[in-house]
Amino acid sequence: MGRQRAFDEDEVVRAAVGLFGSRAYDGVSVDDLVTHLGVHRNSLYKTFGSKRGLYLVALRRHLADDVHPLAGALAAATDAETALRLVTAADLGLLLLAAVERAPDDEEVAAEVTAALAAVDQAIADALGISTDLAAALTAAALGILLRGNPDGVGTALAQHLDPLD
Known part of the structure; x- marks a missing residue:
């Protein structure tokens, strides 16, 4: 029988979400993961296969814990300003970094990012009764x-111009 795992996988994945979300994939080394997550290198590789494997698990966790609940909240938005405020208040750091850093070169990341953004777009479209193209623009x-970095000022100004959508 093998040794029992000395770390909580769920806690490690949550910590990895924060680390990748603040420093991006390329800004995090395996040594950083070992140091910040408190996991031995061999355990990390045995559990996640690679840095990329842990990254994908962390990205999917971020989407499940932060982005999909945002889509649910957006489904109840009654106007463009509410939708804008919900999106700009959400923790979307890892999603944004994945979109610009990894998605252009990694088809699996691109598929996850595309699906998550499509869910957000669809929730806005359904809530506001607008086309998905207009929702994607929003x-x-x-x-x-x-x-x-100015969600209140710019978001309010933009929402005022979008009021005719409501």
Whole structure:
């Protein structure tokens, strides 16, 4: 019988979400993972296969814990301003980094990011009664606002111009 695992896999994955979400895939070395997650290198490889394997598990956890609940909340939005505020208030760091850093070169990451953004777009479209193309534009604007770091000022101004959608 093998040795019992000396770490909580769920805690390690949650910590990896935070680490990859703050420093991106290329900004995190295996040594960083070992140090920050408190997992021995051999255990990390045995459990996740590779750094990329842990990254994919962390990305999927982020999507399940942060992005999919956002889509659920967006389904109840009654206007564009509420949708913008929900998106700009959400923890989407790992999703955004995955979209710009990994998705262009990794088909599996690209598929996860595309599906997550499509779910957000669809939730906005359904809630506001608009086309998915217009909802995708609203999502893109909200993510841009989030990246600029001024969700309240810019988001409110944009939402005021979108009021006719409601």
